[in-house]
Amino acid sequence: MSDSTxxxxxxxxxxxxxxxxxxxxxxxxxxxxIIAVAVVIIGGAEFLLRFFEVxxxxxxxxxxxxxxxxxxxxxxAPHLGYTxxxxxxxxxxxxxxxxxxxxxxxxxxxxEKIITPYILLLVTTPMLxxxxxxxxNFGFGYAPRIIAVALAAGPMVMINSATGFRxxxxxxxxxxxxxxxxxxQIFTKIRIPMAMPMIIVGLMMGAIFSVITAxxxxxxxxxxxxxxxxTTFSSTLRTAEFFAVILILAVMGICIYVFFSWLGKKLAGWxx
Amino acid sequence: xxxxxxxxxxxxxxxxxxxxxxxxxxxxxxxLTVQQGEFISVVGPSGCGKTTLLWSIAGLHQLSSGAIALxxxxxxxxxxxxxxxxxxxxxxxxxxxxxxxxFPFEIRGQIPDRSKIDALLNRVGLGGFGSKMPKExxxxxxxxxxxxxxxxxxxxxxxxxxxxxxxxxxxxxEMNLLMEEIWEETQKxxxxxxxxxxxxxxxSNKVYxxxxxxxxxxxxxxxPFERPRDLKLMETKEFFDLVNEIKAEIQHQPSSAAAAVAAx
Numbered sequence: 131m132s133d134s135t136x137x138x139x140x141x142x143x144x145x146x147x148x149x150x151x152x153x154x155x156x157x158x159x160x161x162x163x164i165i166a167v168a169v170v171i172i173g174g175a176e177f178l179l180r181f182f183e184v185x186x187x188x189x190x191x192x193x194x195x196x197x198x199x200x201x202x203x204x205x206x207a208p209h210l211g212y213t214x215x216x217x218x219x220x221x222x223x224x225x226x227x228x229x230x231x232x233x234x235x236x237x238x239x240x241x242e243k244i245i246t247p248y249i250l251l252l253v254t255t256p257m258l259x260x261x262x263x264x265x266x267n268f269g270f271g272y273a274p275r276i277i278a279v280a281l282a283a284g285p286m287v288m289i290n291s292a293t294g295f296r297x298x299x300x301x302x303x304x305x306x307x308x309x310x311x312x313x314x315q316i317f318t319k320i321r322i323p324m325a326m327p328m329i330i331v332g333l334m335m336g337a338i339f340s341v342i343t344a345x346x347x348x349x350x351x352x353x354x355x356x357x358x359x360x361t362t363f364s365s366t367l368r369t370a371e372f373f374a375v376i377l378i379l380a381v382m383g384i385c386i387y388v389f390f391s392w393l394g395k396k397l398a399g400w401x402x
Numbered sequence: 403x404x405x406x407x408x409x410x411x412x413x414x415x416x417x418x419x420x421x422x423x424x425x426x427x428x429x430x431x432x433x434l435t436v437q438q439g440e441f442i443s444v445v446g447p448s449g450c451g452k453t454t455l456l457w458s459i460a461g462l463h464q465l466s467s468g469a470i471a472l473x474x475x476x477x478x479x480x481x482x483x484x485x486x487x488x489x490x491x492x493x494x495x496x497x498x499x500x501x502x503x504x505f506p507f508e509i510r511g512q513i514p515d516r517s518k519i520d521a522l523l524n525r526v527g528l529g530g531f532g533s534k535m536p537k538e539x540x541x542x543x544x545x546x547x548x549x550x551x552x553x554x555x556x557x558x559x560x561x562x563x564x565x566x567x568x569x570x571x572x573x574x575x576e577m578n579l580l581m582e583e584i585w586e587e588t589q590k591x592x593x594x595x596x597x598x599x600x601x602x603x604x605x606s607n608k609v610y611x612x613x614x615x616x617x618x619x620x621x622x623x624x625x626p627f628e629r630p631r632d633l634k635l636m637e638t639k640e641f642f643d644l645v646n647e648i649k650a651e652i653q654h655q656p657s658s659a660a661a662a663v664a665a666x
Contacts (some may be wrong), residue, residue: 400496
């Protein structure tokens, strides 16, 4: 019995380990190698684009992209702010509902069986596809985007957290019960810590899908946000500025990854 | 103050599991009296209900009929005077050793007795390991930590559900010796479930043999060896003879599972 639960637990390790922890940097020469590769790729691109005299509206050089980022930052910055508002509000709503739903329904196996197919449907259907309808119903403001982000993040957080909450180790629960633990204590002191590695995976996946959905929703209309700037810049052949926005989005993605890796190490580091 | 006499009493304990293929009598009219300060073991073929019996005494299983009491207090749910050690160390991997040991106090809303915990950690050779995570410790050390966890709240009765089964032979001997010493020092009432007849004989005053399906008490062996005992006892002929006698008693039972025990 305890053996089988342990092996479940260890398969959870691999799942969460793969997403929240990359390969470990061992020493300085590896750091040097990573930087060297970046220099070669960026430098090589710069050189080749200049050598073949590629037009900037076709493919700008890395230096032109960075220059565009600084020169036009005042134009881009407010839109970064709009996007962050949509992300923070939509993600907070979606992730909270997803996590609470996961915690509750896993306590009722029958309810879980009934609801899970619908959650899976929400996970696998791209919420972006709903954006035109949402715009039709809620106008061109924040509302349709926030709803889309919440719909993208929620099911992703829910499905992963539910996997975590389903990991029950009967020996650990019996241990708590043998000291007279209440159902609530078992939940907070055994079930939540056991679920934490998968909750963090869900939160990270939810955050990544939130960014995708927010940018996509902005591209569909409304005239504000980074996605909307992408549409504007590409249709006006301002390709350097277009890539400057892409650069911001890449940094945003890296920040999400670094933050959740850190959170995973802090809250679920015991499982590795 | 003279310590109150608190025997552990089991009377007519019966447990029936309803399964799709009919009722399974895990326990049938089991009577057992463990005097305060006694160390007893229960052995028997796999599936004889010994774990069910132990978990019922821990208040983790409900009996179908019969009663369990500590002195005059009926046991129907977990009781603070009854401590339990599980198969494997069963430490919570997200807590340090210190936090694991303080877990029972946290659940009960009590303030842990740090000086007592430190003394116990030192006693089992884990002094200075309080801030380590369980995975940083070997199996034997984890089991020592779980002994400290079980003893830190000073229960009158300690139940042990085959706690050393997963350890290698040398570590197991080491743990047996440690348990013998701890019993000598604390004089707790201890009930041990084990598959190892050597372990049962080495540690106990009495060894109970259970029979399978329905699980009932089959026979009791008194263990006459003087205490304190040391590992050399395991090499004596008297020890060997008693182990073989108990083994034969288990094998005589009409159960296919007995073969599993005989193989050990």
